Amino acid sequence: MQRIVSLLNATQTIAPVEGLLNPFYHCAQVAYFVQHMGNACITVECEKAVKEIRSSIDKSVDPCRDFYGFSCGLWGRENRYASYMAAQRVAYVNAVNSTLWSAGIIGVQARDGMTLQLSVVYRSCIKFFDRPSSVDMMEIWSASEIDPLVWTTVTSFESLFALAVDNMLQYGMESVVNVRWESDSTPSFTTGVYISTGTTIARHLEPDSRKFLVNHALEALGHNVLANSLVPEIERIDDVVTQWASKPPPDGESVEVLLHDLDVPKTNWSQVLAAYAIMTGRRVPSRANVLDLADVRGVLEVLANANLSVVSMYLTLVPLAKFFVLVSEVQRHDDKERRTEGEACVRALELLFRDGYGSWLTEYVQKSGTVDEVRKTVSDLTVAAKDVSKIFVRIPLDENPIVVPACFTRMLHRSEGDALPPVQNVSVPQKLKSDFVANTILFYRERCRKGGTCGPLLTAASTAMQRDDPEAPLRLLLPDFFRAGAVEAAVNYGTLGVELAALSFQAALPKNWSSSSDYGPCIAHYARTHLRVALPGHTWGHVIGSHWALQVALQAAATRDSVFNASVELSRLLFMRFGHACCARAVALPQLGEDYHDDVGDIDQSRATCNAIAMPVRAFASSFDCHGMPRMKC
Known part of the structure; x- marks a missing residue:
């Protein structure tokens, strides 16, 4: 009761009629509720959130006219457009x-092997991004199950061919020809062996990156690169093989060929495949399903007739070529962008x-209470989404209104207060390396060994944190974006609550739904007429x-906190938390680089987007005392 009385007292304002007579009414009104915004707080976490909000508010802007300008105008005036979402990623x-x-200590104390494994890979990654030219070729070959001292000392192409095919079949590594072995034969073919042209270095790397790989490999084996003719010879062979391997496949399906018909003196398919079949307990094949037979023969003929030391x-x-794509991308990266190496490695x-x-993040990094709070948040959002969906009768959302992100699945499926259940089938290689590229190969092979899709292949694009990554909600649980210790629902429902609900909206939409129909024209008309907001058509789905x-977040907050509906302060706090994240996520300092810019667009479009999202909400006008603001009748 005391909390209700204090909140009601805090929301008393100047009489509405005074606002009509006094041109400075909104300034006094805004200054008042900014000053007393913390009255809604009863926890330290809430007070910290309010402090963060105040850092960007421009009290000279009327929120009833420009919610975005009010939310982050101070940043604009003081040229402090450091992205809020980027700051969350940094935290x-x-x-x-x-x-x-500090995993050496924490890992031992916690007896947690996952911490130590993560630490090994993370340290190798930081070292790699700091000095990409320091890759350890011997570790990379070892991770690929290639012994270069054996491969480069063979005395015949037949032995070298056997090594390459065996490496491909046993360890999933690619080569100039591709050999797959299905467990069973298909109705069309009597064998489960499939052969086609494979890959080359040039298929993955530009000439300068290819030269780097070749030079680095030769140096690792003690060759004097400057005095060695192997470099141009290897490049020449790669170019010729690439021409064969890059040809489009002939029309028609693959053909079944007797292995004996494929055999030539230097490439004995029958012997190599029979040896692998016996070793793995498979039926010894007599035939193979071959795609682009002429090109396969062409590739092998080029190699068989070339200098053996060069070919080996x-x-x-x-x-190794496709794993060096990240190496070449990082090498081309400007030094001033090295500040992103931590983000890339995480x-x-x-x-x-x-x-x-x-699972490790939840156990060892997140704040205490986060898991339980997220479970309650999702539960409240689910109930609220069903109620709010009734308003959007012209948008046919699917049944499950709140889709739980994959990164939350285990977190939410446990008994309250219990420890998280162990992770099942985590594919982590047993022996990790100090070289990052070698570790990515080990993870790739581990996925191949478990069956299904191999990978992942890391690139500069895939290692850049994006808002639409499946792990994005999990990242937001650590910094200011989500405060586990706040009992005020408005604090978290204005940030993570809106984020989860927005993701769910997109997931629940039918695939053939068009944002230009049904609800779209109505909200667009309101935004143009009353907010002076016009946005490109493709933006309205997001809006x-x-x-x-x-x-949904407002409804869920009212479900959680019985005082919410009686408190203008609390509803205003939720809007301000949303506004702070909404406007700031779309703005960044130019010197931070393009990776820090959100997909919403430039500042003007961000202003229009943020205003079009928040200001038509029915509770907005009452929260900010926007007298005379018409309601949207969609």
Whole structure:
């Protein structure tokens, strides 16, 4: 009761009629509720959130006319457009970084092998991004199950061919010809062996990157690169083989060929495949399903007739080429962008360790109470989404209104207060390396060994943190974006609550739904007429989804907090939390680089988008005392 009385007292304002007579009414009104915004707080976490909001508010802007300008105008006036969402990523990365750099102590104390494994890969990644030219070729070959000293000392192409095919079949590494072995034969073919042209270095790397790989490999084996003719010879062979391997496949289906018909003196398919079949307990094949037979023969003929020492070195490098794509991309990266290496390496952990990483993050990095709070938040959002969906009768959302992101699945499926259940089937290689490229190969092979899709292949694009990554909600649980210790529902429902609901809206839409029909024209008309907002047509899907999500968050906050509907302060706090994230996520300092810019667009479009999302919500006018603001009748 005392809380209700204090909140009601805090929301008393100047009489509405005074606002009509006094041109400075909105300034006094805004200054008042900004000053007393913290009255809604009863926890330290809420007070911290209010402090963050105040850092960007421009009290000279009327929120009833420009919610975006009010929310982050101070940043604009003082040229402090450091992206809020980028700041959240930095806080997230710093939290992970501080845990992993001290993993030698934490891992032993916690007896947690996952912490130590993550630490090994993370440290190797940081070293790699700091000095991409320091890749350890011997570790990379070892991770690929290639012994270059054996491969480069064979005395016949037949032996070299057997090594390459065996490496492909046993360890999933690519080569100039591709050989797959299905477990069973198909109705069309009596054998489960499939042969086609494979890959080359040039298929993955530009000439300068290819030269780097070849030079680095030769140096690792003690060759004097400057005085060695192997470099141009390897490049020449790669170019010729690429011409054969790059030809479009002939029309028609694959053909079944007797292995004996494929055999030539230097490439004995029958012997190589029979040896592998016996070793793995398979039926010895007599036939193979071959695609582009002439090109397969052409590739092997080029190699069989070339200098053996050149070909042997070349074939040790072909399986590595696609893993060096990231090396070449990082080498071309400007030095001033090295500040993103922490983000890239944490993103690499997300991709490589998958569910194992999410479980570790929940146990060792997130604040106490986060798991229980997220469970309650999702539960409240689910109930609220069903109610709000009734308003959007012209948008046929699917039944399940709140889709739980994959990174939350294990977190939400446990008994309250219990420890998280162990992660099942986490594919982590047993022996990790100090070289990052070698580790990515080990993870790739581990996925291949478990069956299904091999990977992942890391690139500069895949290691850049994006808002639409499946792990994005998990990242937001660490910094200011989500405060586990706040009992005020408005604090978290204005940020993570809206984020989860917006993701769910997109997931629940029928695939053939058009944002230009039904609800779209209505909200667009209101925005143009009353807010002076006009946006490109492709933007309205995002606006409508976020508008729906904000209404869901307001409804969910009222479900959680019985005082919410009676408190203008609390509803205003939720809007301000949303506004702070909404406007700031779309703005960044130019010197931070393009990776920091959100997909919403430039500042003007961000203003229009944010205003179109928040200001038509029915509770907005009452929260900010926007007298005379018409209601949207969609």
